[in-house]
Amino acid sequence: xxxLEQVSKVFNQGRHNEVRAVRNLSLELDTRGVTVLKGxxxxxxxxLLAMIGxxxxxxxxxxxxxxxxxxxxxxxxxxxxxxxxxxFIFQRFNLIRGLTVLENVMLPAYPLxxxxxELRDQALDLLRQFRLAERAHNQAEWLSGGEAxxxxxxxALINRPRILIADEPTANLxxxxxxxxxxxxxELAEQGKGVLISSHDPxxxxxxxxxxxxxxxxxxxx
Amino acid sequence: xxxxLRRQRxxxxxxxxxxxxxxxxxxxxLLVYSLVVFLLASTLLFTQSLxxxxxxxxxxxxxxxxxxxxxxxxxxMPADYLDRLGQLRGVSDAYGRLWGYFYDPAVKANYTxxxxxxxxxxxxxxxxxxxxxRTRGLGVGDYLSxxxxxxxxxxxxxxxxLEAETELVSSDLLLLNAEDFRRFFAFPADRFTDxxxxxxxxxxxxxxxxxxxxxxxxxxxxxxxEILRTYDALFGWRQGLIIVLLGGxxxxxxxxxxxxxxxxxxxxxxxxxxxxxxxxxxxxxxxxKFWEGAALSLTAFLAGxxxxxxxxxxxxxxxxAPVLKGWAVLxxxxxxxxxxxxxxxxxxxxxxxFPYTVATxxxxxxxxxxxxxxxxx
Numbered sequence: 001x002x003x004l005e006q007v008s009k010v011f012n013q014g015r016h017n018e019v020r021a022v023r024n025l026s027l028e029l030d031t032r033g034v035t036v037l038k039g040x041x042x043x044x045x046x047x048l049l050a051m052i053g054x055x056x057x058x059x060x061x062x063x064x065x066x067x068x069x070x071x072x073x074x075x076x077x078x079x080x081x082x083x084x085x086x087x088f089i090f091q092r093f094n095l096i097r098g099l100t101v102l103e104n105v106m107l108p109a110y111p112l113x114x115x116x117x118e119l120r121d122q123a124l125d126l127l128r129q130f131r132l133a134e135r136a137h138n139q140a141e142w143l144s145g146g147e148a149x150x151x152x153x154x155x156a157l158i159n160r161p162r163i164l165i166a167d168e169p170t171a172n173l174x175x176x177x178x179x180x181x182x183x184x185x186x187e188l189a190e191q192g193k194g195v196l197i198s199s200h201d202p203x204x205x206x207x208x209x210x211x212x213x214x215x216x217x218x219x220x221x222x
Numbered sequence: 223x224x225x226x227l228r229r230q231r232x233x234x235x236x237x238x239x240x241x242x243x244x245x246x247x248x249x250x251x252l253l254v255y256s257l258v259v260f261l262l263a264s265t266l267l268f269t270q271s272l273x274x275x276x277x278x279x280x281x282x283x284x285x286x287x288x289x290x291x292x293x294x295x296x297x298x299m300p301a302d303y304l305d306r307l308g309q310l311r312g313v314s315d316a317y318g319r320l321w322g323y324f325y326d327p328a329v330k331a332n333y334t335x336x337x338x339x340x341x342x343x344x345x346x347x348x349x350x351x352x353x354x355x356r357t358r359g360l361g362v363g364d365y366l367s368x369x370x371x372x373x374x375x376x377x378x379x380x381x382x383x384l385e386a387e388t389e390l391v392s393s394d395l396l397l398l399n400a401e402d403f404r405r406f407f408a409f410p411a412d413r414f415t416d417x418x419x420x421x422x423x424x425x426x427x428x429x430x431x432x433x434x435x436x437x438x439x440x441x442x443x444x445x446x447x448e449i450l451r452t453y454d455a456l457f458g459w460r461q462g463l464i465i466v467l468l469g470g471x472x473x474x475x476x477x478x479x480x481x482x483x484x485x486x487x488x489x490x491x492x493x494x495x496x497x498x499x500x501x502x503x504x505x506x507x508x509x510x511k512f513w514e515g516a517a518l519s520l521t522a523f524l525a526g527x528x529x530x531x532x533x534x535x536x537x538x539x540x541x542x543a544p545v546l547k548g549w550a551v552l553x554x555x556x557x558x559x560x561x562x563x564x565x566x567x568x569x570x571x572x573x574x575x576f577p578y579t580v581a582t583x584x585x586x587x588x589x590x591x592x593x594x595x596x597x598x599x
Binding site: 047050055076079082083094096097098099103107108110111112113116159 | 225226228229232233236239243489492493496497498499500501502503504505506593594595
């Protein structure tokens with residue numbers, strides 16, 4: 001269970017360009033199934049996902065993960081929680097150019113220093129699972145949109161996280177690829193992974209696998 | 223421990239691939255960095271080598287030289303002083319030397335004329351230093367014609383050339399017989415240029431010098447240690463001069479490195495953001511960048527130092543020799559003996575790697591502490 005208590009996020013606080021992205025939001029989210037944060041651009045979806053995923057801290061309020069307060073942890077511990085609990089799929093894939101697909105997938109595991117052979121085998125297994133085995137040694141910038149997205153999913157899964165966080169995952173995909181992606185996400189949810197998605201794409205929040213839709217507007221619940 | 227090493231290996235692997243992914247930027251930095259190390263290392267290696275060479279040569283020099291002074295200037299030494307000094311307790315040997323300088327207008331060079339104590343050439347013959355022979359284009363068996371200070375022509379047959387190993391000190395040397403020397407310079411028969419004393423016990427040298435100063439107040443004893451110190455100061459001064467000039471280059475390099483690091487491209491900043499978002503700590507990013515800098519620094523240091531070594535010891539420091547050896551028409555063709563001083567290497571390492579690290583760490587740290595959620599925007 002993820003519990004948010006009176007969470008606010010303010011950017012550029014006290015300056016002329018201050019932005020209140022999230023306002024006093026309280027919410028409970030299941031760590032199983034597929035949850036979609038729905039809302040128009042600027043509604044605070046991405047800021048909320050970043051705070052839940054320990055990528056940033058709330059300006060005020062608290063976030064609990066399975067009963068543990070995670071919003072005020074020092075950076076090092078926040079990183080540990082992020083690494084162990086969450087896998088991220090970004091809107092623009094954020095693969096590192098110049099590295100191969102395999103290297104990109106293995107990257108999140110480097111700080112954990114697993115056995116190199118085991119890590120490589122695990123990454124290749126994931127690539128096979130997502131039909132990317134033959135692309136393993138290609139450079140990331142040569143991939144098509146769908147392949148890049150699937151590589152990003154493999155990368156998100158390499159540390160075996162409990163929860164996947166996907167920020168607007170279909171924004172750069174056509175309808176066919178979007179459906180394929182949602183099918184893959186559905187399979188992961190069936191395997192027991194929790195999935196948190198932010199999206200304003202009807203293909204996403206109308207999908208059969210989605211267990212809950214939370215609608216946001218102007219930084220709060222709609 | 224094993225996990226720690228493995229983690230560093232992963233970070234090093236990533237750093238090396240990161241260097242390889244931006245070859246243009248890093249090659250430029252590597253070239254400038256290696257050049258700075260090369261210039262500094264060449265200066266240090268060459269001056270160190272010169273000092274060592276001077277010390278080796280002077281190791282056989284006499285412990286004491288006594289010169290006569292008149293009105294504070296070096297004057298000729300009366301021969302009877304020799305008997306008085308030879309009787310001083312502690313002096314094992316004493317002899318007078320004949321030497322002087324001669325300006326040869328034909329080649330606009332100064333020669334040092336010296337009468338050797340052992341195996342002097344026969345009258346009418348000379349042995350030449352390699353510099354004189356080169357400048358005048360002469361070889362063994364040829365005749366060297368000079369016009370003395372009184373305008374009289376002299377012609378000497380060249381009986382031999384001095385060994386190349388001693389060229390640093392013998393390049394401008396012309397060895398001749400005492401009679402020829404006195405005739406050539408119209409040198410009084412009862413005078414020497416200076417006197418040389420051998421003192422067997424090194425701890426007595428200063429005492430003997432004090433006795434000389436008391437017994438012959440118009441003379442000046444010069445200790446071998448003083449000559450060594452003078453050489454040391456001379457080469458040290460020249461090295462300092464070059465290093466001050468190179469300081470500008472070093473500063474320019476630091477600014478260049480800072481600019482390169484501060485100007486982390488949007489791509490690099492994005493990459494750091496991605497690494498943090500997918501689970502790397504700020505410390506991991508800094509360690510990765512440390513390895514990147516270390517790989518670059520060590521490569522540049524090694525390349526620069528090896529090039530400097532080759533420059534100094536295989537090519538006789540062709541770039542710096544004019545400043546460091548001193549100016550002369552009769553340049554010694556001097557090949558320094560290969561010699562590496564550990565402390566010197568450590569000093570050079572500190573003065574090149576440390577400024578680079580300091581110049582780059584701040585901008586990298588600023589990029590590394592960026593919130594990882596930036597990549598989601």
